[in-house]
Amino acid sequence: MPRFTKRDLIKAGIAGVAGCDLLLGISPMSMGAIxxxxxxPKRGGVVRAVVHPxxxxxxxxxxxxxxxxxxxxxxxxSLLKYGHDLTPLPSLAERWxxxxxxxAYTFHLKKxxxxxxxxxxxxxxxxxxxxxxxxxxxxxxxxxATTHVERIEKIDDNTVRYQLKNPFGPFILMFELxxxxxxxxxxxEGTDYKTNPANNTPVGTGPFKFSEWQxxxxxxxxxxxxxxxxxxxxxxxxxxxxxxxxxxxxxAYETGRVxxxxxxxxxxxxxxxxxxxxxxxxxxKGWEMIAPLSWLWFNHRQDLMAKKAFRQxxxxxxxxxxxxxxIWNGLxxxxxxPINSKTRFYSDQVTKYGFDPAKAKALLKEAGYKGxxxxxxxxxxxxxWTRWAExxxxxxTDIGLNLQLVTTDVAGYGQRLSxxxxxxxxxxxxxxxxxxxxxxxxxxxTNIAKGSPFNNVAGYANPDIDKLFAEAAAANGETKRQxxxxxxxxxxxxxxxxxxxxxxxxxxxxxxxxxNLIKTATGMNDAFQDAWKA
Amino acid sequence: xxxxxxxxxxxxxAVVILIAIAAMNFFLIRLAPGDPAQVMxxxxxxxxxxxxxxxxxxxxxxxxxIEQFWHYMKGVGTLDLGFSYRQQRPVLDLIVERxxxxxxxxxxxxxxxxxxxxxxxxxxARRVGRLSDSAITLASLVFYAMPLxxxxxxxxxxxxxxxxxxxxxxxxxxxxxxxxLRRALDIGWHLIMPATTLGLFFTxxxxxxxxxxxxEVASFDYVKTAHAKGLGPGAIVRHHMIPNAILxxxxxxxxxxxxxxxxxxxxxxxxxxxxxxxxxxxALIQRDYQVLLGVFFTCSAMVILFNILTDLLYRFVDPxxxxx
Numbered sequence: 001m002p003r004f005t006k007r008d009l010i011k012a013g014i015a016g017v018a019g020c021d022l023l024l025g026i027s028p029m030s031m032g033a034i035x036x037x038x039x040x041p042k043r044g045g046v047v048r049a050v051v052h053p054x055x056x057x058x059x060x061x062x063x064x065x066x067x068x069x070x071x072x073x074x075x076x077x078s079l080l081k082y083g084h085d086l087t088p089l090p091s092l093a094e095r096w097x098x099x100x101x102x103x104a105y106t107f108h109l110k111k112x113x114x115x116x117x118x119x120x121x122x123x124x125x126x127x128x129x130x131x132x133x134x135x136x137x138x139x140x141x142x143x144x145a146t147t148h149v150e151r152i153e154k155i156d157d158n159t160v161r162y163q164l165k166n167p168f169g170p171f172i173l174m175f176e177l178x179x180x181x182x183x184x185x186x187x188x189e190g191t192d193y194k195t196n197p198a199n200n201t202p203v204g205t206g207p208f209k210f211s212e213w214q215x216x217x218x219x220x221x222x223x224x225x226x227x228x229x230x231x232x233x234x235x236x237x238x239x240x241x242x243x244x245x246x247x248x249x250x251x252a253y254e255t256g257r258v259x260x261x262x263x264x265x266x267x268x269x270x271x272x273x274x275x276x277x278x279x280x281x282x283x284x285k286g287w288e289m290i291a292p293l294s295w296l297w298f299n300h301r302q303d304l305m306a307k308k309a310f311r312q313x314x315x316x317x318x319x320x321x322x323x324x325x326x327i328w329n330g331l332x333x334x335x336x337x338p339i340n341s342k343t344r345f346y347s348d349q350v351t352k353y354g355f356d357p358a359k360a361k362a363l364l365k366e367a368g369y370k371g372x373x374x375x376x377x378x379x380x381x382x383x384x385w386t387r388w389a390e391x392x393x394x395x396x397t398d399i400g401l402n403l404q405l406v407t408t409d410v411a412g413y414g415q416r417l418s419x420x421x422x423x424x425x426x427x428x429x430x431x432x433x434x435x436x437x438x439x440x441x442x443x444x445x446t447n448i449a450k451g452s453p454f455n456n457v458a459g460y461a462n463p464d465i466d467k468l469f470a471e472a473a474a475a476n477g478e479t480k481r482q483x484x485x486x487x488x489x490x491x492x493x494x495x496x497x498x499x500x501x502x503x504x505x506x507x508x509x510x511x512x513x514x515x516n517l518i519k520t521a522t523g524m525n526d527a528f529q530d531a532w533k534a
Numbered sequence: 535x536x537x538x539x540x541x542x543x544x545x546x547x548a549v550v551i552l553i554a555i556a557a558m559n560f561f562l563i564r565l566a567p568g569d570p571a572q573v574m575x576x577x578x579x580x581x582x583x584x585x586x587x588x589x590x591x592x593x594x595x596x597x598x599x600i601e602q603f604w605h606y607m608k609g610v611g612t613l614d615l616g617f618s619y620r621q622q623r624p625v626l627d628l629i630v631e632r633x634x635x636x637x638x639x640x641x642x643x644x645x646x647x648x649x650x651x652x653x654x655x656x657x658x659a660r661r662v663g664r665l666s667d668s669a670i671t672l673a674s675l676v677f678y679a680m681p682l683x684x685x686x687x688x689x690x691x692x693x694x695x696x697x698x699x700x701x702x703x704x705x706x707x708x709x710x711x712x713x714x715l716r717r718a719l720d721i722g723w724h725l726i727m728p729a730t731t732l733g734l735f736f737t738x739x740x741x742x743x744x745x746x747x748x749x750e751v752a753s754f755d756y757v758k759t760a761h762a763k764g765l766g767p768g769a770i771v772r773h774h775m776i777p778n779a780i781l782x783x784x785x786x787x788x789x790x791x792x793x794x795x796x797x798x799x800x801x802x803x804x805x806x807x808x809x810x811x812x813x814x815x816x817a818l819i820q821r822d823y824q825v826l827l828g829v830f831f832t833c834s835a836m837v838i839l840f841n842i843l844t845d846l847l848y849r850f851v852d853p854x855x856x857x858x
Contacts, residue, residue, distance in 0.1 A: 046709050053816065056574075056620045063574075139575065139585035194592060199622050215631055216808025218708045243703050243806040244815075251690045251702045252806075411568025411821045418572065451583055452575060 039515070043234050045533035047514055049260035049524070050249055051219070051240040058210060058219070059199040060181040061129070061188075062137050069178045070262060071219055071240050073525035075116075076204035078182055079107050079126065080175040082521040084288050086344060086433050088172055089520070092121070092182060092205065102167030102476040107175075109158040113228040115184050116203045116210075123154040128185035130162075137193055140432075141179055144168075167476040170344075170434035176289060177525055179432075207233040207529045216242060221528075234532035246382065250274065259514055262524045263287065263506025267383050268329040274509050281512045284331075284505040286523020291340035291438075292506070294428035296376075296392070296499040299420060300459040304374070310367035311496045314424070315353045317360035317399040318392065324502055327388045331507065335500035337489045338439050342503070343431040345472075345485035350493035360399040369401070377406045377425035380413050389426060417453035428504060429454070433521070435485050436473035443497060444469050460497035544845075548838045555834045556610050556827070560603055563826055569595055570620060570821045592619050593823070606827065615828035620820060625828035628813060635705055636809030638721075639728055640798060646733035648787055651740020655783075656776060658741065659748030660767075670741060678738035686731045686804035693727060700727045703806035728805040732798050736790060740783050747779035754778075781848070788844025792837035 051070050057063045060072040079093040088096070093107040113121040131152040134141045148168040153161050164171060174180055182205065187198045202210045205228065208221035219240040223233055241258055243249045250270050252258045254277065263286070266274065275282040296314070298305040305311065324332045339346045374396075378389035389405055396403045403424075408416065416422055431438035441447050441454060445461035465488060472484035508524060510517055513534040517527050571589035590596045594605065609616055615625040658670040677685070694702035701724050706712070712720050751757060752775065760770045799811035810829060817825035 048708060053819075056820070057622050059622075065574075142584065194619070195622070214705075214808065215628070216635070216812055217705055217806075220709075237709065239708050241704070241708055241806075242808075244812060245687075245804045245806070247687050248690060248703050248804055248806060251695050255694050255698065255702060257701065257703065257708075408567065410819060411566070411573050413568075414572045414575075415568040449583065451586060454575075 041532040046237045048239045048258045050265050052265045054242045058202045061183040069525045074208040074528045075206045076181040077206050078177045078180045103164045105162040107160050122157045123160045125185045126160045129182045170436045173433045259511045261509040279512045286518040288521035289433050291342045291431040292428050292504040293340045294501040297425040297458045307367045309363045313360045313363035315499050316356045319355045332502040337493045340503050347486040373402045375423040377422040379426040414453045440469040544842045559830045616824035618825050620822045632810045642729040643732035647736030650737040654741040655744020658745040674738040674741045677734045683800045732801045751775045751779045792840030
């Protein structure tokens with residue numbers, strides 16, 4: 001006889017409102033991959049994974065949101081992949097060289113690669129993709145290409161060279177799938193990229209071909225028999241299922257209707273329960289490139305926020321250990337500064353801040369705070385983020401701050417942040433493996449501009465920081481870059497332009513008989529190349 | 535008023551109302567903060583001003599609002615609901631693609647709720663004050679008051695997780711490769727839980743309305759006359775009471791039928807049913823204006839159409855009523 005626990009009923013009530021989590025969730029830092037005993041890979045089989053929300057398009061050259069990356073990551077490829085420690089690995093390029101002056105990157109492509117429609121792939125496709133298509137369409141590649149790339153040239157049919165204007169340390173990280181997806185020149189050259197009919201039937205070089213998209217239900221990918229890695233992929237079919245409600249996704253996994261819950265598709269409080277199911281594994285790996293870091297923005301344009309004592313008061317008043325253990329169910333790590341410990345050039349040699357309400361109250365007094373209301377803009381990414389905003393309100397109310405929570409939907413949140421319409425605001429951002437790509441943008445004064453939530457919306461300006469980040473990005477040599485970034489982290493930790501909260505990871509929950517799933521720093525984006533089902 | 539005159543008058547009214555609704559929707563959705571370009575830039579993780587400007591040009595958001603409005607109304611005039619740049623497809627295609635699933639779900643729910651509601655309401659009215667009446671009234675109240683999403687989640691926990699009888703999500707078994715009758719049965723199997731959940735709410739409404747209506751009709755002279763003539767209670771209920779008592783239910787069902795196309799956002803979301811309701815919700819979150827406007831327009835048109843049909847249906851249910 002089935003039994004229903006009180007927890008089941010309460011969970012149903014709570015989780016019903018969690019359906020609007022648009023992007024992510026979290027994962028256990030301490031929870032490594034639970035690997036099954038090594039076996040010989042087996043050909044065949046079908047895997048069903050959950051993607052949420054439904055991608056708007058599968059043309060990765062035009063759309064780079066997380067769901068599109070996950071699904072299209074099996075269809076398209078770039079020149080490289082990256083190991084969990086961000087070491088470059090072969091993909092479309094079998095080898096590469098970087099000149100001694102750090103200004104020329106030469107890639108040697110694998111031979112005999114075919115597009116899914118049977119046409120041959122070559123250097124012309126790479127040059128077209130990175131010099132024309134993505135320069136026009138890709139919001140992250142375009143500024144990098146414009147600022148740092150002097151020319152992109154085809155040396156021969158299987159060799160491409162990127163000549164830089166100046167050394168740019170993180171350039172080798174630019175060849176991951178979501179930054180430089182290689183698109184078929186023969187289908188796009190001379191067309192309007194955005195309305196090209198091929199956008200609805202994506203053609204790539206990846207291990208799986210697009211087969212069918214039942215909107216609102218599922219996307220079906222089938223094995224590419226001509227894949228350029230001999231014997232791969234092992235699986236016959238991959239289905240990406242669209243299940244909009246978080247609690248329904250949990251039941252779908254519990255009842256065996258899906259095999260993989262990708263990062264962020266269930267709430268934290270469900271992760272431990274799902275991990276304990278028979279034939280279930282959890283891994284926090286696969287987010288090393290993204291390395292999410294969460295923080296609270298201060299709006300430095302306001303007198304109160306511009307005072308260092310006020311910012312320190314907020315930091316000391318924040319119980320981040322509680323947030324980690326209770327709100328995030330232990331699936332996070334307290335941040336020490338602007339760089340995630342998984343990102344290159346991290347340093348912990350910085351000023352540390354603990355939870356000290358008494359000190360916070362004293363600092364608040366020192367800042368001349370007189371009880372005026374302070375608005376905290378919450379992140380509308382689901383139940384966990386809502387609870388976290390409430391916990392922060394409790395923390396800051398306890399030290400005497402008159403905090404008011406502001407809630408809105410994703411579009412409203414983006415607009416308020418872009419228009420600098422906040423006092424305090426939650427956020428988390430990707431670091432893309434290198435401080436020059438995902439960290440500097442939040443602190444340098446050259447990036448203070450209305451119109452985007454990804455700018456330095458705080459309005460923090462410090463010439464020393466501008467100089468340190470600029471020198472570190474252009475420095476040739478890891479040692480020099482580490483020295484400069486360590487210094488930048490120390491200055492920022494002293495200045496406290498924002499309140500760094502937690503380093504986040506997003507656990508992937510999957511059936512233990514799905515083997516070789518997460519093999520790279522971009523996790524589920526290229527998970528199925530050598531995955532197999534026991 | 536002849537039927538032709540009635541239809542002509544209603545059609546003119548409908549066109550005027552639809553134009554007014556389309557215009558109102560256009561301006562209302564622009565009151566919400568954020569726009570599609572900002573949402574897409576946010577998803578791409580990029581703060582490039584050129585990218586944002588490019589998107590705004592693509593969506594036509596860089597043009598004056600009045601120009602955008604004129605362009606939209608011209609499209610509506612020719613039944614062109616526009617193009618979703620976000621989804622890279624014409625809006626009409628997106629709506630038509632989702633329509634069958636929504637109609638199947640809401641149509642089934644309507645049939646379930648009408649059949650069960652009329653039956654239970656009649657039963658309760660015939661047994662006023664007895665245990666069965668109290669039970670039906672109480673159950674109606676519970677299902678009427680219970681939030682649909684919560685009921686849907688409880689149903690999933692009970693019938694999918696613990697009993698394992700029914701699939702908790704989806705329109706069909708993904709990857710099963712069923713065809714023909716096997717596929718139809720599979721879809722039906724997936725339909726049971728969402729349709730019943732949605733139907734329970736309306737069953738409660740119809741049952742309460744039917745009970746009240748039957749009790750009212752019971753006091754009318756023609757019912758007393760029927761009793762005096764010696765007609766059996768069953769015949770009185772079937773031939774005299776139900777045909778008269780059902781009119782308010784028909785009115786309400788007509789209104790509900792008009793909303794069929796709009797689907798049920800909550801039930802479609804919780805059961806991952808690929809209908810119009812979810813298309814609407816996703817479009818709202820993503821500020822996909824063209825899709826939002828297209829769905830709103832279609833729903834409005836259907837409500838107006840079903841109102842006209844309900845008026846016509848009155849003529850058949852009760853010939854004494856002349857539509858005006």
